Amino acid sequence: MTRTPDDTVRAACALAGVATTGLAPIKVAENATYRLPTEQIVARVAKPGQQAAAQRELKVAAWLESSGVPAVRPAHTKSDLVMVGDRPVTFWKELPAHKGGTEQEIAVALRQLHALPPPPFLTEVAPFVRLSERIDAAHTLPDRDRHWMRDHLNELRSGWENLPEGLPWGPIHGDAWEGNVVTTVDGVTLFVDLERASVGPPEWDLTSTAIKHSSFGWITGERYAAFRDAYGHDVTNWSGFALLRDIREMRMTCMAVQVAGMHPDHARQAQHRVDCLRGRFGPRPWSGWEPIA
Missing domain, CATH: 3.90.1200.10 (Aminoglycoside phosphotransferase (APH), C-terminal lobe)
Incomplete structure (x- = not known):
C-alpha cells in the first residue's frame, strides 16, 4: 500500500509522540513539509531512501546550536527522526514570523x-x-x-x-x-x-x-x-x-x-x-x- 504524504506524516507523529491537531501542509512535493500548530513544530517528509541525509541535517543543526550560530533547531521530540516505510520524517521547531x-x-x-x-x-x-x-x-x-x-x-x-x-x-x-x-x-x-x-x-x-x-x-x-x-x-x-x-x-x-x-x-x-x-x-x-x- 502506497502512503500519501499526509498518511506518512500522521504515522510519523504517532511514533514521535506529537499531536496532529490542526495539521496543515506548508508545501507538498517530492519533499513535503507540514505545520503542527499545537506543538509549534514543523514536520518534513523526505524522499524515500534519504535516511542518512536526514540524520546528517539534524546533526548539522545540533552543531550550529552548540556553536551559537542561529539556525533552524531540532524539535527535541521523543525522536526527531522516524522512518515510515522508506521515508524519513524529521521534526523541527517552528520559526517565528520571518522574511x-x-x-x-x-x-x-x-x-x-x-x-x-x-x-x-x-x-x-x-x-x-x-x-x-x-x-x-x-x-x-x-x-x-x-x-x-x-x-x-x-x-x-x-x-x-x-x-x-x-x-x-x-x-x-x-x-x-x-x-x-x-x-x-x-x-x-x-x-x-x-x-x-x-x-x-x-x-x-x-x-x-x-x-x-x-x-x-x-x-x-x-x-x-x-x-x-x-x-x-x-x-x-x-x-x-x-x-x-x-x-x-x-x-x-x-x-x-x-x-x-x-x-x-x-x-x-x-x-x-x-x-x-x-x-x-x-x-x-x-x-x-x-x-x-
Missing part, C-alpha cells in the same frame, strides 16, 4: 558560519551531485544541447580539480540565498535548509549572491556592494570566480531541464537557460531567468 534575509544580513550570517572550525562529520562539498542524471532526464532538449551540456559538465569538473587558491576552506552552507537565510521579526538572521552544509571554499556561498547581480541583474550594484562590504571580501575579484559562477549557472540549468522533462510547460524556461549558457543571448547579465516551482 528572506537582505544581502547585508546574509553576508553577516555567512561570515559567522565561515569562521567556525569544521566539525569532523562534515563532508567535502559536492558541486556536481546528480547533474549527469538531470541532463539524462532533459527530454525536452534537442540532442545537440544535451551533448553540449555533458561536454560542458566535464569541462567544469576538470576546472574544479584545478580550482585556484582562495580563502581557507571551512564550513559552508552550500545554498545561501534569501530563502535559506531568513530574518525573524525580532531581527535574528538564521540558516534553514541545512542539507547542503559541507566543508568547502567560502567563495561557493559568496558566489550565490554575486551572480544575482553579475549573471542575472536581479539585484543592483548597490545591493551587491552592501553584501560585499558586510562580508569583507569581493568574490568577483578572485581568479576562481568565473568557474564557480559557471558551475552555479549550470546547476540552475540542470534543475530546470530535469523539471521540464517531467513538466513540459517549463520547457521554454529550460531552453532559455541552455541558450544563455551557450552564448545565444549574448553576454551577461541575462534576462528571462524565472523561478521554477
